[in-house]
Amino acid sequence: MRASRICPRSVIPTLMASVLSGLVGIGSASAKPEYVWGGKLDLTRGVSTVDGSAGGGIASWALISGNETRDGIGGTANVTALRSHNFTLTSYAAGIGAWDRYEVTLGGQDFDTGRTGGRLGLGNGYTFHQDILGLKARLFGDAVYDQDHWTPQVAVGAQIKSADHKAILHALGARRASGVDYYVSATKILLDRSLLIDATIRMTEANQWGLLGFGGDRRSGYQPQFEGSIGYLVTPRLLVGAELRTKPDNLRFAREGDAADLFAAVALSKTLSATLAWAEIGDVATLRRQSGLYLSLQAGF
Amino acid sequence: MRLHPASLFVALGLALPFTAGATEKPVDPYVQSDRNAGVTPIQGDGVYKAFHGKAGIDRIVHRLNGYHHTDPRISDLFHAADDQRLERTLSEMFCYVLGGPCHYTGRDMASAHKDMGVQIAHQNAQIEDLQKAMAEEHVPVWAQNKLLAKLAPLERVTVTR
Structure with a gap:
């Protein structure tokens, strides 16, 4: 034992x-x-989402972080930058994946508004911040080994988010500065077609992932939102694909749009993975149709 | 030794002691059947051709078995292996699974792995070695994944701890 x-x-x-x-x-x-230490196949721990948990770039997956199998406890760390013409979103997280079943991640996001901050009266380079504690448990299924039936790997998760600058978030129309997202993810690798497919339903009140608070003066309360990924395994260490993530539109001062990306995730080594993506994240804080380059590095051990 | 008279007994479904090649060690008697492979073959011959037929499969299996002994993650599991027999039966199995004109004459997956003490990390390591061997044979990734998709569910039987 x-x-x-x-x-x-x-x-x-x-x-x-x-x-x-x-x-x-x-x-x-x-x-x-x-x-035993280590032992997951390349990319089967996923890469890291901007929320810190295992997934694609913007969609959470049912896979568990860290390089450990059902026989061990491993760790993960990641840093991600998404840079558009008008702002920079940075996220970082560290966590553990236990027995390929439980995942706990702790991280944060910084949203540097650049000159838009000045236009909104917040000051140039005004940076919103939130902390995120992520919990995930795999319920059933094995995305990698269950190749003889359609059952996906299914996990449930919660992300406890707490944003700074409560007074400003209230002034922008948000109801609260903290909130909890709940999600259920189904991930399947269809190996005989070299495909990875994920579908996730997230119950959330978050405005811009929570960086602009939770609930708003236009709408409030939990709404189901969709996250999905589809990827093609070009090689065992290179996955290319596309993602979609819908988001609530709660605030009056600025519309919030859905996010999508085209990505390439590569296992550089057993420990290190990198994701390069082109992300369209819709309207953000009065800025129309934001898009930019997304780069993420993830370590798993 | 493909036309060994034992095949007659096999056809009749009888258990028999098996000695296929002069250099293979004798094994306990068992009933030979393609069903011992534990999976159904891929339809059509497209994937088999992508593996360059039986000759390609033989090369892949020989390389893979080399890695069995040199990969420190799994080499302990193969110390006592009968390499002649392992390579012959594994090659038969892959050929059969890939839709080639072969029959699998080895033991069923549960008995073949019963005393190996395979953990999931070992299984993953062997898959990586197999991927390496297939890449060295220039098998396209889509075809590699067809074989891996067939073999993957066997994990429920081969991984015993």
Whole structure:
């Protein structure tokens, strides 16, 4: 049992390990999995979303972060920059992926409004910020190995978001500076067609991912939004595809549009992956049809 | 030794001791059947051709078995392997699964992996070695993935801990 290796004389870790083994569905007296490091196939931990969790660039996936399999606990770290003509969005996160089943990520986003900040009366280079705690649990299915039936890998997740500058968010029409997104993701790799497909439904009140607060003076309350990805495996280490993410439109002062991107994700090594994308993220804070280059680096171990 | 008289007994569905090649070690008796491969073959011969037929499959399997012994992530699992037999049966299996004119004469997947103690990380490592071997044979990625899609569900049987 994995926990008893850490503290062999204690009964409690052994009990915990038994419970965990039961939950995770592995491990028995006759066939003990060794605690091994690393071992996921390239790209099967996904890349990282701007929210910090495993996914594509803007759509969350049911895959679990980190390079560990069902037999281990691994880590992840990522940094992403999306730069349009008028602003820069930077996101960064670190987290763990446990037994290819649970994922916890902690990160943040900075939204540098550049000159638009000045136009909105906030000052040039005014930067919105939010912290994001992400939790995800895989419910069933194996996106990689279940190649003989259609069942996808399915995970549920929550992202607890807290934005700074509460007074300004209220002035812009937002109801609250913090909120929680809930989502369910279904991800499937159709290996015989070299395709990866994901569909995610997110219940959210967030304005611009939460950077402009939650709920608004136009609309408020949870709304279901869609996230989807489709990718083609050019090689085992290169996935190219497209993504879509719809967003609520809650604020009166500026319309909010949906986001889409074309991406190429490459496994540079066992540890490092990079994603390059062209993203269209719609209207943002009075700026029409924003688009720009998206670059993300992700480490998994 | 393809026309070994044992094939008659196989046709009758009888268990028999199997000794195919002079250099293969004897194994416990079992019933031979294509069903032991654990998967149904791919229809048509397009993928088989993309693997360059039986000769290409033989080269891939020989390279793969080389990696079995040199890849530190999995080499321990193959110390005691009968390389002659492993390469012959694995090549038969791939040929059969890819829709080629072969029959699989090895044991079923559960018995073949029963005492190996394979974990999912080992399985993933072997898949990477197989991808490398297929790439070295210049098998296009779409065709590589057709084979991997067939083999993937066997994980439920081959990964035992």
